[in-house]
Amino acid sequence: MLSKDPNYHNTFSIDNVIFGFDEGDLKILLIERAEEAFIGQMALPGNLVLEDEDLDHGAARILFELTGLQNAHLEQLYTFGDVNRHPLGRVITVAYYSLIRIKSDDLKPRISFAKRASWVSVSKIPKLAFDHNRILEIALERLRGQLRYRPVGFELLPEKFTLSQLQGLYESILQIAIDTRNFRKKIIGFDFLVELGEKQKEVSHRAAKLYRFDKKRYQSLVKLGFNFEL
Amino acid sequence: MLSKDPNYHNTFSIDNVIFGFDEGDLKILLIERAEEAFIGQMALPGNLVLEDEDLDHGAARILFELTGLQNAHLEQLYTFGDVNRHPLGRVITVAYYSLIRIKSDDLKPRISFAKRASWVSVSKIPKLAFDHNRILEIALERLRGQLRYRPVGFELLPEKFTLSQLQGLYESILQIAIDTRNFRKKIIGFDFLVELGEKQKEVSHRAAKLYRFDKKRYQSLVKLGFNFEL
DNA sequence: AAAAAAAATCGTCTAAATTATACAAACCCA
DNA sequence: TGGGTTTGTATAATTTAGACGATTTTTTTT
Numbered sequence: 316m317l318s319k320d321p322n323y324h325n326t327f328s329i330d331n332v333i334f335g336f337d338e339g340d341l342k343i344l345l346i347e348r349a350e351e352a353f354i355g356q357m358a359l360p361g362n363l364v365l366e367d368e369d370l371d372h373g374a375a376r377i378l379f380e381l382t383g384l385q386n387a388h389l390e391q392l393y394t395f396g397d398v399n400r401h402p403l404g405r406v407i408t409v410a411y412y413s414l415i416r417i418k419s420d421d422l423k424p425r426i427s428f429a430k431r432a433s434w435v436s437v438s439k440i441p442k443l444a445f446d447h448n449r450i451l452e453i454a455l456e457r458l459r460g461q462l463r464y465r466p467v468g469f470e471l472l473p474e475k476f477t478l479s480q481l482q483g484l485y486e487s488i489l490q491i492a493i494d495t496r497n498f499r500k501k502i503i504g505f506d507f508l509v510e511l512g513e514k515q516k517e518v519s520h521r522a523a524k525l526y527r528f529d530k531k532r533y534q535s536l537v538k539l540g541f542n543f544e545l
Numbered sequence: 546m547l548s549k550d551p552n553y554h555n556t557f558s559i560d561n562v563i564f565g566f567d568e569g570d571l572k573i574l575l576i577e578r579a580e581e582a583f584i585g586q587m588a589l590p591g592n593l594v595l596e597d598e599d600l601d602h603g604a605a606r607i608l609f610e611l612t613g614l615q616n617a618h619l620e621q622l623y624t625f626g627d628v629n630r631h632p633l634g635r636v637i638t639v640a641y642y643s644l645i646r647i648k649s650d651d652l653k654p655r656i657s658f659a660k661r662a663s664w665v666s667v668s669k670i671p672k673l674a675f676d677h678n679r680i681l682e683i684a685l686e687r688l689r690g691q692l693r694y695r696p697v698g699f700e701l702l703p704e705k706f707t708l709s710q711l712q713g714l715y716e717s718i719l720q721i722a723i724d725t726r727n728f729r730k731k732i733i734g735f736d737f738l739v740e741l742g743e744k745q746k747e748v749s750h751r752a753a754k755l756y757r758f759d760k761k762r763y764q765s766l767v768k769l770g771f772n773f774e775l
Numbered sequence: 776a777a778a779a780a781a782a783a784t785c786g787t788c789t790a791a792a793t794t795a796t797a798c799a800a801a802c803c804c805a
Numbered sequence: 806t807g808g809g810t811t812t813g814t815a816t817a818a819t820t821t822a823g824a825c826g827a828t829t830t831t832t833t834t835t
């Protein structure tokens with residue numbers, strides 16, 4: 316075995332782009348920075364990677380420490396390494412992203428480190444620290460791409476949802492109009508939604524049926540050659 | 546302005562996955578390592594990133610230094626940062642990938658650093674240094690994905706090509722069989738290929754028409770809402 | 776020189792997917 | 806009770822994608 320070379324240091328960070336969907340509107344999770352640089356400014360929840368942790372692990376740890384969120388399915392997005400992106404030195408950051416269900420009872424995520432974490436509508440993002448606006452842009456592109464070709468929308472909705480809610484999510488995120496009848500025909504035709512036999516309550520119009528996404532069913536369809544699209 | 550913090554070091558590397566297509570066969574560019582670790586073993590052309598260069602720039606520089614290749618369109622692929630991926634320390638590597646035209650007259654790329662660079666068929670890849678086999682796997686996935694949804698195949702073919710060559714490329718890389726008549730109908734229907742009025746020469750059967758890919762035409766079609774697929 | 780072989784090329788037919796039309800059912804509210 | 810809104814079903818018209826038949830051009834074989 317070779318001996319370690321002391322010149323091999325590391326200064327990598329991870330920044331998480333966490334998407335949620337609430338009130339018909341796409342949101343991301345931001346914190347207020349409590350340390351230099353960009354102190355007091357809004358930023359993606361991120362921090363340095365520890366020397367003895369893998370990147371995926373670091374992403375989960377950092378997200379938990381800064382927001383209290385656990386069990387998010389984090390996926391690597393892109394790595395940003397421009398020389399001057401960090402005012403304190405050369406820091407390469409690996410961006411991760413995730414889609415989560417905003418539950419009404421924890422709409423305000425738990426906080427730590429005296430930083431506040433909050434959901435901000437993507438249409439109202441302020442100027443962020445570092446190159447975080449650009450990171451968010453790339454994440455949005457990725458989300459829109461995935462939405463068309465993979466059933467990721469369900470990760471943003473509650474377990475039980477109506478077809479209208481699903482359609483609204485697509486229309487809102489992709490900024491398009493979709494024909495309701497054809498949308499429902501297509502989605503139901505995919506045959507991976509389970510009708511729950513329940514209906515909405517407390518809505519001021521005809522109550523819609525509730526469905527849930529059957530992930531196992533979807534995966535077995537994929538094995539048979541099924542290809543999700545829009 | 547904030548002063549630099551001396552604790553912010555960096556040890557990042559870049560590894561390039563360079564695809565070429567020749568003799569009906571997908572190939573990648575490998576070097577033989579002349580330094581520790583994994584000395585003498587085959588590896589992707591990669592090296593450490595300099596402190597004062599951006600990642601994209603580093604990818605181009607490293608590729609040039611190790612293989613003599615210039616002007617390749619390099620795109621970021623994925624970042625690999627497992628704690629033990631490098632035996633000399635914690636080194637995070639950002640993988641880039643590129644598709645290039647193998648020209649018959651420089652089939653053997655120029656070399657430097659006493660390392661040999663050579664094209665290796667992806668079906669005959671040996672055990673590589675570090676986690677480079679895994680990096681190649683991810684790159685192959687990406688290439689196959691792109692091939693279906695973007696006109697990237699043309700970057701691997703000569704400027705002038707026949708429809709059969711194009712079809713052969715798809716069949717070889719995606720490992721599928723395609724109906725010739727439907728394939729040519731579809732591709733020609735896209736309306737971004739230019740018939741050159743020339744024909745193949747020195748082939749032992751009916752000579753096929755030569756085409757070239759009209760990139761500008763393609764881009765203007767995209768602006769009009771066109772969506773390439775297979 | 777004719778026959779066979781290998782590609783290249785053109786065209787048709789059908790099934791599936793998309794888009795558009797019509798209307799009925801459920802529920803709220805005034 | 807009746808108008809308004811949204812959910813939901815059925816089906817017709819149109820476009821598109823895929824399966825398949827047949828012909829032309831050129832080289833190789835006999």
